[in-house]
Amino acid sequence: NAGVTQTPKFQVLKTGQSMTLQCAQDMNHEYMSWYRQDPGMGLRLIHYSVGAGITDQGEVPNGYNVSRSTTEDFPLRLLSAAPSQTSVYFCASRGRWGAETQYFGPGTRLLVL
Amino acid sequence: TQLLEQSPQFLSIQEGENLTVYCNSSSVFSSLQWYRQEPGEGPVLLVTVVTGGEVKKLKRLTFQFGDARKDSSLHITAAQPGDTGLYLCAGSTSGSARQLTFGSGTQLTVLP
Numbered sequence: 001n002a003g004v005t006q007t008p009k010f011q012v013l014k015t016g017q018s019m020t021l022q023c024a025q026d027m028n029h030e031y032m033s034w035y036r037q038d039p040g041m042g043l044r045l046i047h048y049s050v051g052a053g054i055t056d057q058g059e060v061p062n063g064y065n066v067s068r069s070t071t072e073d074f075p076l077r078l079l080s081a082a083p084s085q086t087s088v089y090f091c092a093s094r095g096r097w098g099a100e101t102q103y104f105g106p107g108t109r110l111l112v113l
Numbered sequence: 114t115q116l117l118e119q120s121p122q123f124l125s126i127q128e129g130e131n132l133t134v135y136c137n138s139s140s141v142f143s144s145l146q147w148y149r150q151e152p153g154e155g156p157v158l159l160v161t162v163v164t165g166g167e168v169k170k171l172k173r174l175t176f177q178f179g180d181a182r183k184d185s186s187l188h189i190t191a192a193q194p195g196d197t198g199l200y201l202c203a204g205s206t207s208g209s210a211r212q213l214t215f216g217s218g219t220q221l222t223v224l225p
């Protein structure tokens with residue numbers, strides 16, 4: 001199993017550009033999440049999904065969209081990039097029951113100029 | 114918004130020393146997890162504690178969940194350079210989504 005994969009690993013955008021961060025998992029997990037990590041602030045939840053076709057907002061959803069058309073994929077879209085969105089983005093997945101292990105992808109480092 | 118405060122934020126110690134990292138909140142969590150993250154990688158789960166007062170040991174690491182399920186600690190005995198990394202605690206609440214709230218992390222450096 002590849003686990004959780006993310007592409008791209010690095011990206012530089014200009015203010016106002018849009019892009020999609022890709023996330024895929026091959027563990028048949030129902031729960032998937034997107035976090036951003038900034039220095040001194042831990043990981044903050046952007047959006048999450050409890051299954052295909054179901055998404056919800058996390059702590060910091062503004063400026064981001066998500067969709068979940070399949071169990072495997074959970075892309076994160078930046079509609080109009082801003083310098084405040086410079087961060088490291090992590091996708092994670094876990095199963096449904098109990099205190100399941102959450103598996104993280106390797107991250108995407110995004111710089112918005 | 115539930116907050117988890119970790120202390121200390123930075124910790125630099127010599128190989129062989131012991132250390133404790135704390136994770137505190139005013140909220141009650143149904144479970145608490147500890148992760149370790151290395152540069153350029155995603156966090157990796159170390160342990161999950163679910164019962165108030167629970168103590169779990171993982172080799173030289175000892176994890177404790179507070180009786181009231183509001184706080185937790187991570188104790189490392191005889192730290193080694195390989196323990197260097199960012200340690201994150203994360204609390205989960207009950208409910209269907211059970212999303213995690215992360216602490217800000219403790220950056221540990223163990224010097225040889």
